[in-house]
Amino acid sequence: MAYRALYNKYRPQTFEEVAGQKAIVRTLSNAIKTNKIAHAYLFCGPRGTGKTSMARLFAKALNCEEGLGHQCGRCSSCLGIASGTHPDVIEIDAASNTSVDQVRDLISQVQYAPMKGKYKIYIIDEVHMISNAAFNALLKTLEEPPDHVIFILATTEPQKLLPTIISRCQRYDFTKIERKEMIERVKYVLEQENIAYEQASVEEIASLSDGGMRDALSLLDQAIAYCGDPLTEEGIRDLFGLASKKETLELLIATAEGNVSDILEQLRHFENAGIDVTRLTSTLLSMLKDDLVYLKTGDPALLSTLTDDQPSIVSSLIDSQKANEMIEVLLKAQLDFKAVANVRSYFELTLLRMANLSVGPTVIKPAAKAKEETAVAKEEPAPAPAPELPPSPKPIEETEVKPETQALPEEKKPVVPEPKPAEEEVSGIYTGTTPPSFLLEEEEEEEKAVLIDKSKLSSTKLVNEGTPLELDEKTIMGILTLAPKFKQERKTLVGKWPELDDLKLDPDLGDIAALISSGGPMALCQDVLILCFEKTRERNKAVLKENQKTIASFIESLLGRKVFVYALDRKEASKYVTLYGKLGQAHELPSPKEVELSIPSID
Numbered sequence: 001m002a003y004r005a006l007y008n009k010y011r012p013q014t015f016e017e018v019a020g021q022k023a024i025v026r027t028l029s030n031a032i033k034t035n036k037i038a039h040a041y042l043f044c045g046p047r048g049t050g051k052t053s054m055a056r057l058f059a060k061a062l063n064c065e066e067g068l069g070h071q072c073g074r075c076s077s078c079l080g081i082a083s084g085t086h087p088d089v090i091e092i093d094a095a096s097n098t099s100v101d102q103v104r105d106l107i108s109q110v111q112y113a114p115m116k117g118k119y120k121i122y123i124i125d126e127v128h129m130i131s132n133a134a135f136n137a138l139l140k141t142l143e144e145p146p147d148h149v150i151f152i153l154a155t156t157e158p159q160k161l162l163p164t165i166i167s168r169c170q171r172y173d174f175t176k177i178e179r180k181e182m183i184e185r186v187k188y189v190l191e192q193e194n195i196a197y198e199q200a201s202v203e204e205i206a207s208l209s210d211g212g213m214r215d216a217l218s219l220l221d222q223a224i225a226y227c228g229d230p231l232t233e234e235g236i237r238d239l240f241g242l243a244s245k246k247e248t249l250e251l252l253i254a255t256a257e258g259n260v261s262d263i264l265e266q267l268r269h270f271e272n273a274g275i276d277v278t279r280l281t282s283t284l285l286s287m288l289k290d291d292l293v294y295l296k297t298g299d300p301a302l303l304s305t306l307t308d309d310q311p312s313i314v315s316s317l318i319d320s321q322k323a324n325e326m327i328e329v330l331l332k333a334q335l336d337f338k339a340v341a342n343v344r345s346y347f348e349l350t351l352l353r354m355a356n357l358s359v360g361p362t363v364i365k366p367a368a369k370a371k372e373e374t375a376v377a378k379e380e381p382a383p384a385p386a387p388e389l390p391p392s393p394k395p396i397e398e399t400e401v402k403p404e405t406q407a408l409p410e411e412k413k414p415v416v417p418e419p420k421p422a423e424e425e426v427s428g429i430y431t432g433t434t435p436p437s438f439l440l441e442e443e444e445e446e447e448k449a450v451l452i453d454k455s456k457l458s459s460t461k462l463v464n465e466g467t468p469l470e471l472d473e474k475t476i477m478g479i480l481t482l483a484p485k486f487k488q489e490r491k492t493l494v495g496k497w498p499e500l501d502d503l504k505l506d507p508d509l510g511d512i513a514a515l516i517s518s519g520g521p522m523a524l525c526q527d528v529l530i531l532c533f534e535k536t537r538e539r540n541k542a543v544l545k546e547n548q549k550t551i552a553s554f555i556e557s558l559l560g561r562k563v564f565v566y567a568l569d570r571k572e573a574s575k576y577v578t579l580y581g582k583l584g585q586a587h588e589l590p591s592p593k594e595v596e597l598s599i600p601s602i603d
Contacts, residue, residue, distance in 0.1 A: 007217035010189050011053055013082065014071045018057070019185045019213050020177035021050055027172070028054075032061050032069045038170045040142055040151040044158040045174025048212025051154040052091075054174075055123045056081055058152065059089045063117030077117055088114040089121045095129045103134040107141050110149050120149050127153040128160040135162050143168050176211025179304075186216055196230035204236045208279075241276035248283050249310060251351075255326075256317040258355045267348055277347045278337055285330050287314065288323050295320050298537050312534060316571050326354050457557065459550040460508045462515060466546035469600050471528075471566050473579075478595035480580045482525035485592065489559075490524040496558050497521075512554055515541060522573055527597060529555060529563045532573045542567035548602040564599050 012018045015025045031037055041058075043051040057071060063086070065075035072078055080086035092106070106122070114120040124130075130138075142151055142165065153169060155161065183206045190197050205223065209216035219240075227235035237244065243251075247266070254262035270280065283305065290303040294311040303311060318326070333350040340346045471479075483490070497520065503513035515538060522532040533539040542551060543566065551565045568576065583589045 005218070006189060006193075006221045007048075007214045010185075010192070010217060012050070012057065013073050013078075015057055015061070018050060018054065019181045021054065021174055024054065024172050024174065028058055028061075029069070035068070037062070037150070039145050039149065040169040041153065042158065042161075042166060042169035042171045043152060043154045043174060044171065045156070046176055046212060047156055048209070048214030048216075049174040049177060050213065051174055052123065052125060055121075055152040055154060056089070059086075059119075059121045059123070062119045062121065062150070063088065068118070080116075086116065088117045088119065089123065091123045091125065094124050094126045097130075099131065100134045100137050103130065103137050107138065110141055110145060114148055118148070121152065122149070123152045123154065125154045126156070127165075128155045128157045132162065135165055139164055139168070177213050179206050179211075182206045182209060182211070182213060182216055185213060186220055189217065189220065190231065193224070194229075195224060198231065198233050200233035201227075201231045201236045204233060204240075204242065208240060208242075241274050241279065243270060243273075243275045243280050243283070245283075245305070248280065248287065249306075249314070251280075252284055252287055252314065253317060255351055255354050256314075256322070260352065260355055263351050263355060264348075267344075267351070271344060277343050278334070281330055281334055281337075281347065285327060285334075288318070288327050288330070291315055291318050291323050292320055295323070298535055312570070316574065319571070322357060325357050329354050329357075457509075457550070457553045459553070460512060462511050462541065462550060463544060463546045464541060466544040468540065468543050469545050469548065469566070469602070470543070471600075472598060473576075475598045476530070476576050477580060477583065477589065478597050479523055479525050479528050479530060480576065481589055481595055482592055483523040486524045486526070490521050493521050493524065493529075493559055499558075509554075512550060516551065516554060519567065522568065524563070525597075527564060527599060529559070529565050531565060531567045533567055533569050536569040536571075539567045539569040539572075545600075545602060552602070564602070 015029060018025055041055075043055060045051060060071045060073075060078050060081050061069050063077045063081070064070040064072055065077050066072045073082070077086060081089050084091065090109075097103075097106075110120070110122075112120075145151065151169075153161075153165075158166065158171075183202050186202050186205055187197070190202070201223070205216055205219050208219055223231060223236055223239060226239045236242065247269075251263065251266045251270075254266060270277075286305040290306040290311065291314045293302050294300065294306070295315050300307070300311055306314060329350060333347065336346060337343050497517065500513045500517035503509045504517065506513065516531070518535070518538050519531040519533040519542065521529060523530045531542060533542065541547065548565065552562065555565050556562050580589070
């Protein structure tokens with residue numbers, strides 16, 4: 001027996017087997033049960049969503065020998081409709097039957113009674129291809145056909161139909177099939193074919209099919225021929241020219257950082273691997289969409305592409321404004337791909353344009369180039385020499401945080417920044433580029449602090465809404481300037497952080513312990529402790545004036561003295577540390593003796 005394509009072999013044979021389109025199935029079933037059957041239907045929607053299959057199932061339900069509404073799949077009528085040989089169910093391809101004469105022939109056949117079933121059903125596929133003259137010839141018959149005749153018109157482009165045609169039909173709009181249902185259907189087909197599979201490979205096929213079940217099964221057919229048994233994610237990527245999520249994320253990060261050398265290196269790798277640029281563009285758009293959702297909600301469950309710690313990594317580099325700008329550039333590129341001669345070159349230019357969105361007015365220059373420009377500046381006449389500024393503390397040159405507007409050509413930037421305790425000790429400042437739990441590794445040998453004494457706490461209750469406290473930029477720069485002097489005390493405080501995990505289950509201290517443990521000590525001076533939080537909503541809760549006394553007394557139990565506790569999220573921390581480095585290089589930081597802190601009252 002000749003091989004049958006999977007989308008034909010596993011075409012649904014009853015309403016219950018249809019993937020998606022539940023509302024349409026229910027409406028048609030109820031119409032049959034109540035005997036309220038219209039004379040003309042219009043099925044419209046994207047390709048591969050089940051329009052023709054639904055028309056055949058409707059025909060089965062009308063002509064099944066077991067009675068109206070049945071789809072037994074065993075009688076001669078059901079078998080004839082499934083095989084396309086039933087004399088009373090006529091399928092017409094409108095793309096090849098567009099003329100007036102062909103439509104007139106159809107009209108002349110309409111008058112004859114059905115030969116076998118109760119109804120004579122005309123299924124006209126791609127009906128928008130019929131000419132206007134042919135449509136006009138069909139109008140009267142479509143409006144008042146004989147009682148035994150039913151027309152089912154199917155199209156992917158209903159906007160091309162005449163309004164007079166649409167008004168004579170019951171319209172049903174087919175939607176793209178949900179990803180979850182598509183994955184389940186593909187799994188069912190693989191199980192029926194006795195083929196093992198990786199979950200990721202099924203998810204890739206569902207993503208590629210873009211909501212069309214026929215496309216999904218066609219892609220599956222092709223993938224089985226390439227991969228054999230089992231079906232693997234790597235095989236799917238090789239076959240369809242897909243980049244892995246890790247590689248795509250690395251490209252997005254390099255673009256967000258303005259790292260041109262990494263971008264070009266990644267593109268060369270993609271070109272050698274035969275990656276499909278158009279699909280890569282769609283994946284980048286999906287990641288940026290997830291970034292926008294995460295920035296607004298902070299809920300990873302709402303994301304479709306980014307998983308695990310990826311949302312926090314991307315959101316720390318790409319804010320909502322930059323994400324929208326990058327999306328606009330990529331959407332324009334998607335439209336232009338159809339017109340340009342060299343898609344790969346245009347995609348490269350698109351990424352470079354996106355990288356320029358990340359470059360601000362101040363960029364750190366290589367040392368050699370800076371010296372050359374300084375020498376040239378010295379040769380030019382100057383009105384008068386500027387007075388020398390007083391020396392400033394050593395800038396944070398060793399920290400891992402890179403400003404979003406800087407790109408160092410001589411350095412190879414990591415995809416995910418790793419903590420470096422040795423470098424962190426230089427400045428006494430935690431930059432907030434990794435989860436605070438990593439800070440605990442350097443203090444493994446230190447003795448744990450005693451449990452919190454509840455009697456010494458002013459309160460153990462936290463609120464979710466109130467008045468936020470804010471420190472100005474000058475004060476935060478002052479705290480960072482004073483922080484190196486207190487780096488050892490800050491490290492000791494970090495060593496006590498594991499104590500908080502045991503307190504999370506405490507009925508009185510659980511809420512505050514959970515909040516504080518989700519952050520980490522970033523910088524400490526005599527009067528202020530700055531905590532860095534991964535999530536903005538936790539930072540917002542920590543800076544509420546109504547929570548300050550509770551948090552301050554809790555920290556006092558750990559630190560041994562009173563301090564004002566302020567909070568930053570990771571993005572803010574990165575911004576201030578970057579600014580601190582710039583001011584240090586420009587010798588614009590105050591000396592520790594000149595620092596004046598403006599701390600709000602919490603009374």
